[in-house]
Amino acid sequence: xxxxxxxxxxxxxxxxxxxxxxxxxxxxxxxxxxxxxxxxxxxxxxxxxxxxxxxxxxxxxxxxxxxxxxxxxxxxxxxxxxxxxxxxxxxxxxxxxxxxxxxxxxxxxxxxxxxxxxxxxxxxxxxxxxxxxxxxxxxxxxxxxxxxxxxxxxxxxxxxxxxxxxxxxxxxxxxxxxxxxxxxxxxxxxxxxxxxxxxxxxxxxxxxxxxxxxxxxxxxxxxxxxxxxxxxxxxxxxxxxxxxxxxxxxxxxxxxxxxxxxxxxxxxxxxxxxxxxxxxxxxxxxxxxxxx
Amino acid sequence: xxxxxxxxxxxxxxxxxxxxxxxxxxxxxxxxxxxxxxxxxxxxxxxxxxxxxxxxxxxxxxxxxxxxxxxxxxxxxxxxxxxxxxxxxxxxxxxxxxxxxxxxxxxxxxxxxxxxxxxxxxxxxxxxxxxxxxxxxxxxxxxxxxxxxxxxxxxxxxxxxxxxxxxxxxxxxxxxxxxxxxxxxxxxxxxxxxx
Numbered sequence: 300x301x302x303x304x305x306x307x308x309x310x311x312x313x314x315x316x317x318x319x320x321x322x323x324x325x326x327x328x329x330x331x332x333x334x335x336x337x338x339x340x341x342x343x344x345x346x347x348x349x350x351x352x353x354x355x356x357x358x359x360x361x362x363x364x365x366x367x368x369x370x371x372x373x374x375x376x377x378x379x380x381x382x383x384x385x386x387x388x389x390x391x392x393x394x395x396x397x398x399x400x401x402x403x404x405x406x407x408x409x410x411x412x413x414x415x416x417x418x419x420x421x422x423x424x425x426x427x428x429x430x431x432x433x434x435x436x437x438x439x440x441x442x443x444x445x446x447x448x449x450x451x452x453x454x455x456x457x458x459x460x461x462x463x464x465x466x467x468x469x470x471x472x473x474x475x476x477x478x479x480x481x482x483x484x485x486x487x488x489x490x491x492x493x494x495x496x497x498x499x500x501x502x503x504x505x506x507x508x509x510x511x512x513x514x515x516x517x518x519x520x521x522x523x524x525x526x527x528x529x530x531x532x533x534x535x536x537x538x539x540x541x542x543x544x545x546x547x548x549x550x551x552x553x554x555x556x557x558x559x560x561x562x563x564x565x566x567x568x569x570x571x572x573x574x575x576x577x578x579x580x581x582x583x584x585x586x587x588x589x590x591x
Numbered sequence: 592x593x594x595x596x597x598x599x600x601x602x603x604x605x606x607x608x609x610x611x612x613x614x615x616x617x618x619x620x621x622x623x624x625x626x627x628x629x630x631x632x633x634x635x636x637x638x639x640x641x642x643x644x645x646x647x648x649x650x651x652x653x654x655x656x657x658x659x660x661x662x663x664x665x666x667x668x669x670x671x672x673x674x675x676x677x678x679x680x681x682x683x684x685x686x687x688x689x690x691x692x693x694x695x696x697x698x699x700x701x702x703x704x705x706x707x708x709x710x711x712x713x714x715x716x717x718x719x720x721x722x723x724x725x726x727x728x729x730x731x732x733x734x735x736x737x738x739x740x741x742x743x744x745x746x747x748x749x750x751x752x753x754x755x756x757x758x759x760x761x762x763x764x765x766x767x768x769x770x771x772x773x774x775x776x777x778x779x780x781x782x783x784x785x786x
Contacts, residue, residue, distance in 0.1 A: 308723035313756045339721040339764050344668065345713035346778075348690050353777035357717070360773070404776045406769060452670035453683075462674045488630040488669040495732060496709035498743065504630055533747065572754045 302421070303370030303413075304332040305361060307380040307525075308340050313533070314377075314525030316569025320554035321376055321418065323567045327558070328425050328433060335365045335373065341383040344492040352404065355397070358387035360405040362413050372414040374421045376554075378524035379491070381417045382449035382457075388413060389456045417450055417459065418523050418553065419467045430474050436581035437476030438560040443512035443520045444468040444479050447527045448488050462486070468553060472521060475560035476582070480515040484508045489530040498534070502541035505530045509538060509546050519579060520550045528552060532574045549577040603649040604657065604692070614685055618678040619643040625672035625682055635662040639672055639682055646685075658693040664703035708735045718774045721764030726757045 310318040325332050342357035362384060365373050375381040391398040392411045402409045425433075446465050454462035463486065469479040487508055490501030509531060512520050522528050531538075532550040539546055550573070558568045559581050570577045599606050605616040619640070626638035637645065642662050645653040657663070666686040673681050693699055699707055712732040716724050729744065751757045764770060 308725070311722075311762060312725045312758055313751065315756060337765050339770065340717045340723045342717065343713070343723075345710035346717075347668070347687055348664075348710050349694065349714060350778040351687065351691060353714075353774065354687075356773050356777055404773055406772070448667075448669040448671070452674050454674055455679075486671075488667055488671070490630075491667050491669070492709075493667065493706070495729060495744070496705045500631070500634065533751075572756060574750075 301331040301333060303365050303368070303373035304334050305338055305365070305373050305375045305380060305384065306334065307338075307375070307377040309377055309525035309529075313529055316572045317376055317525055317528070317552045317554065319567065319569040320552055320558050320563075323563050324554050324558045324561070325421075327561050327563060328429055330421070330424075332374070333368075333370060335361060335370065336368050337364055341380045343379055343383065347383075352401070354383070355387050355391065355401050356404045358384045359391065359401045359409050360407070362388055362411070363402075363405060363407045363409045365413050366410055367407070371412070372416060374416050374418065376418045376523070377526070378417065378447055378449040379526055381415065382452075384413075385415045386453070386456055388415065419450065419471065420459070422471050422553065422557065423467065433561045434475055435562045435584045436560055438472075438556055438579075438581055439476045439478075440518040440579055441478045441480050441516050442472055442556070443482055443515060443517035444472060444485060445508065445512070445520050445522050445527060445531075446485050447522070447524050448486065448491070450523060451486055468521060468523065471553065472556065475557055477556070480512075480517050482511055482515045482517070484511045489527050491526055491530070494526075494530055494534060498537055499541065501530050501534055502537045505534060506538045506542040509535075509548060510542060510544070513546060513548050517548065519556070519577070520548060521553050521556055522550055523553050535575050547575065549573060549575045549579070551577060604654050604689075605646045605649050608646070608685055608688055612681070612684050612688055614681045616643060616646045616680070616685070619647065619680050620678060622677060624675045624677070625680075628671045628675050629666075630669060630671070631665045631667060635665050636660050637662050639666075643680065643682070643685075655698070658689060658696060658698040659700055661700045661702055663689045663693060664700060664706050705736055708732060711735075714774075714778065716761075718770060719763075719767065720761045721767060721770040722762050724758060724761035726759070727761060 306318050338361050342354050346357055347354035375384055388411050451460050451462050451465050460467045472479050488504055490504040493500045528550055555568045609615050621640055623640045626632050626640040629639050632638040637660055642657055645657050663686055668683045670683055709732050712728055716728045
């Protein structure tokens with residue numbers, strides 16, 4: 300199975316462990332990822348806040364590059380990039396005149412035929428037998444599955460999972476032996492792009508998310524978005540100061556948790572790159588063999 | 592400018608929003624679900640539903656208040672409002688329109704200065720290299736927002752470098768000139784934004 304891969308800027312820098320763990324995991328389950336040639340930034344929050352056509356042009360250039368490389372499907376691990384690419388293609392396919400105008404701006408043809416998927420959809424494609432054979436070190440912890448905003452919204456366009464109380468990540472975590480807790484903060488906002496320009500807002504919003512995950516007995520928060528991760532993990536110092544409490548719960552990418560359960564070495568999953576250390580053990584393979 | 596289906600050609604924000612984005616401000620019946628679910632409402636000068644009411648009334652004084660509000664810059668586009676709106680009023684789309692209009696008229700709320708500076712520093716980084724250079728962005732933003740944020744996060748930088756999370760040199764697309772042309776045909780089209 301070969302699939303286009305749009306890393307986006309965070310995955311080459313502040314969230315490189317997301318990319319590392321995704322690549323290691325894909326390799327382990329036989330999914331071939333091919334990076335979109337000469338990709339650019341999707342424009343994120345800044346572009347759509349400042350100019351409508353720029354906000355369409357940047358994702359359009361990425362999609363045009365994918366099309367030119369013959370990549371029919373593209374996996375976009377960053378939830379914010381996923382949203383920008385998906386919503387842009389939708390908007391341009393609804394308006395041929397605008398699509399033509401954007402094609403002129405980016406100086407290349409855009410058909411608008413890419414199938415854009417997020418990381419949860421990619422993991423859902425792993426065949427059942429593979430899950431059974433590859434999970435050698437079950438990850439038997441209570442976890443809080445945190446979807447954030449942009450994996451499930453706007454639902455009318457993305458049509459992924461349920462907009463309130465989504466389940467896809469919970470189901471994936473059960474496959475590796477984890478116990479997803481019931482909690483009401485799955486789709487609450489972490490403060491997103493205000494990390495630098497309005498850090499206190501991030502501390503307030505992310506603080507509530509982390510505190511509730513701890514109260515529900517979760518031992519890790521599982522995410523599928525680099526922005527959510529950096530707010531919940533890298534901003535932990537600011538958050539602890541804001542809520543005036545020590546909060547030790549680690550934040551892991553879903554690809555890291557699944558990778559651990561598949562026995563992929565911690566180094567390859569980038570687990571050493573977190574602010575809040577991930578100390579959770581996995582079950583020894585021997586115990587699993589006996590259990591089966 | 593073309594008229595909307597009501598045949599209204601007036602230049603109120605409400606009519607222009609309908610003409611340019613297709614969102615009907617008049618659809619809002621003030622149930623308040625958007626304001627109840629908005630994670631930023633508590634920090635806003637007008638909660639989202641009130642902003643819509645102000646646009647519905649549409650006097651020039653109220654429209655100016657909308658464009659000068661902090662609300663439009665605090666909206667994080669989390670999309671919770673549209674997910675729950677019984678009338679499917681696409682508020683995130685309206686917020687984008689209002690931000691662009693506020694910039695065009697030079698009505699940006701002074702308290703939103705840091706947020707806008709951050710957006711500009713972000714886009715400048717992309718215009719130059721095609722990809723975001725996180726280290727450059729943070730340094731650029733800090734220089735622009737002197738002295739308030741100068742020292743914030745300074746302790747994070749060596750930690751990020753030690754964890755391999757920051758590029759010392761930026762990555763870039765092959766044709767950076769083309770990137771520049773995309774910007775000159777869009778964001779920088781009308782006038783150079785004053786820094």
